[in-house]
Amino acid sequence: MEWMSWTVPTAAFFIVIGLILLGMTTWELRSPSVLRKGLLPIATTRGDRLFIGLLGSAYLHLLVIGATDWSIWVASALSLVWLLAVMRWG
Structure with a gap:
């Protein structure tokens, strides 16, 4: 049986979501x-806005990565801005 290999960014992502x-x-x-x-x-x-913000961030991230040749860091930054905007003004 093979185990899933966790990379540092993947582990950090799930740790941050857990802390949030x-x-x-x-x-x-x-x-x-x-x-x-x-x-x-x-x-x-607040919980609704967190859920909507995280879901929207995931789709935005996939859209940027799939439809552009921008860096993954740009996609991550846009997703974070979206999440923060929904949490603040949503």
Whole structure:
């Protein structure tokens, strides 16, 4: 049986996502969020915006990598900007 080889960037990605989820859970337990409507056409909580932001970041990242010859770092930067924008103004 072969085991999956984890690269440092892959492990770092999943560790960061885990830390974000842990931080959001702690934040939610200390200060429950309320529904609010921002740029997104629906009322969302912090958790909703995190989910939408992460999902949108993944699709944006794949789109940039698949449709352009830009660096993976550009795709990552655009995805991070999208995530932060959704979390702040979504």
